Amino acid sequence: MEPLRFEPKDPHFEARVRASFARQAAMATIGAQLHAIEPGRVTLLLPYATALTQQHGFIHAGMLATALDSACGYAGSTLMPAEAGVLTIEFKINLLAPAQGLRFRLCGEVVKPGRTVTVTEGRAWAIDAQGGEKLVATMGATLMAVTGRDNILH
């Protein structure tokens, strides 16, 4: 993880991200929690739950992607102006190992902020009973800042 070097445009970015995250019903459905919010980096925690599994008992790739997409999206959001909404243009996820573990740490980070387009990267680690961590997925996500649309805010 490289050191962060971003200046937020909106001093209230943390409160704005927390409020938006609380409105993402999908995060409550999967049980993801906000862990850390820094300028250009957001970390979530996701406990293992049977409700999130695929046929082999691992966390479904799409469920990891759901949490990673939110981590990446909010990482981008920390650097956007207060009035901007953020939409995902696209993301790609690589699954490196079966998503087995007690819980998962998901980190999204801005690679390149932009007025319209922001590029981010995410990583997911599985955490075992001894606290050992294993990288299980990587993501690259492209975001778009949207302004002036009432139904797409934060």
Added chain:
Amino acid sequence: MEPLRFEPKDPHFEARVRASFARQAAMATIGAQLHAIEPGRVTLLLPYATALTQQHGFIHAGMLATALDSACGYAGSTLMPAEAGVLTIEFKINLLAPAQGLRFRLCGEVVKPGRTVTVTEGRAWAIDAQGGEKLVATMGATLMAVTGRDNILH
């Protein structure tokens, strides 16, 4: 949608896919249902649900990705031998429009089957109250057939 031209190796592919889908707890969690299973193509239906939304009330990109990844994975699985398990190596999803609608149709299709690596594509359409359809997402997913591992079967 191009015509299909694949011969399944396992005549019981449909029963095998149905049984595996029934074991994906994530599909029950999001409310996705199997709609059609053909050699090289699988279609799911996903009703809109508040539990799946992001902060603007659209279906979360990751939730669409979860359903599309299963559609693509099972499309690949229809062409694999009976003893193979299928894992997603990676997928990329493009979000074309906000995922608003009464329900969603998700179609995964094999582009290139392979002994080890299978390449698939997926499309998601939003369906409105009048039955009108709108393409809201496209996916490209790469799958790996896994054999000889007891914990990764079907």
Added chain:
Amino acid sequence: MEPLRFEPKDPHFEARVRASFARQAAMATIGAQLHAIEPGRVTLLLPYATALTQQHGFIHAGMLATALDSACGYAGSTLMPAEAGVLTIEFKINLLAPAQGLRFRLCGEVVKPGRTVTVTEGRAWAIDAQGGEKLVATMGATLMAVTGRDNILH
């Protein structure tokens, strides 16, 4: 290949694409030629050349990607206003089979045009001495229309 259903905003899209393609020195370097320009679809031809190969004598994945990226970019450009320049935000390419053949047909197609962001897909076929075609690569590319920057025009 699905039927096209796009209306160009600029009636002179074909001349505009031809002029821009002629300014892409990279196309001359790899030997790619414009084959067909329709609203939302552009096809290139690329003869096999040793200068484009990787270590096994197949066309280098990046060289196929170069031609496919241009096909996709110009497919998007056909639907943009006359004054817009087009930049690639990102693309993903899947290599389905070794790129062997006498020449290659590369087709880029618009999936979803947009004022700012346009989503396209590309396919590359290898053509053998008998005229037989084999799909060797698929691409998904996201484009951005740029206006008001003098150094990014068409």
Added chain:
Amino acid sequence: MEPLRFEPKDPHFEARVRASFARQAAMATIGAQLHAIEPGRVTLLLPYATALTQQHGFIHAGMLATALDSACGYAGSTLMPAEAGVLTIEFKINLLAPAQGLRFRLCGEVVKPGRTVTVTEGRAWAIDAQGGEKLVATMGATLMAVTGRDNILH
């Protein structure tokens, strides 16, 4: 850039990579040179050349992708057994800024080595006349190790 932590299986990985790179005619065509070979990381240098440009005079995204794909592929190759050939399954590239500069540094790095599938990441920096560096592209590439095929070696 994170510290490397990989043990090569083949002590002669550097000579093997150099010999294979020398057989990639595409690298000579674009003017890319090997700069550094470490276990799990390969760096190339690419001088700016008009022959590689798109219509605005920037390096064509596909040409950057060609160099990055080789950097990623050889990064993976450093960790493979001597008898394995390496093929790219897929890659995605994000273009962060116009590729302008005197020359470019392209670095490929292994994220997760595997017996069959290896996941890598690449970054491209533009270098200006004062030696200043700017990140212009990121790549995620998935590789497959191929053994037992005479025409796909190293």
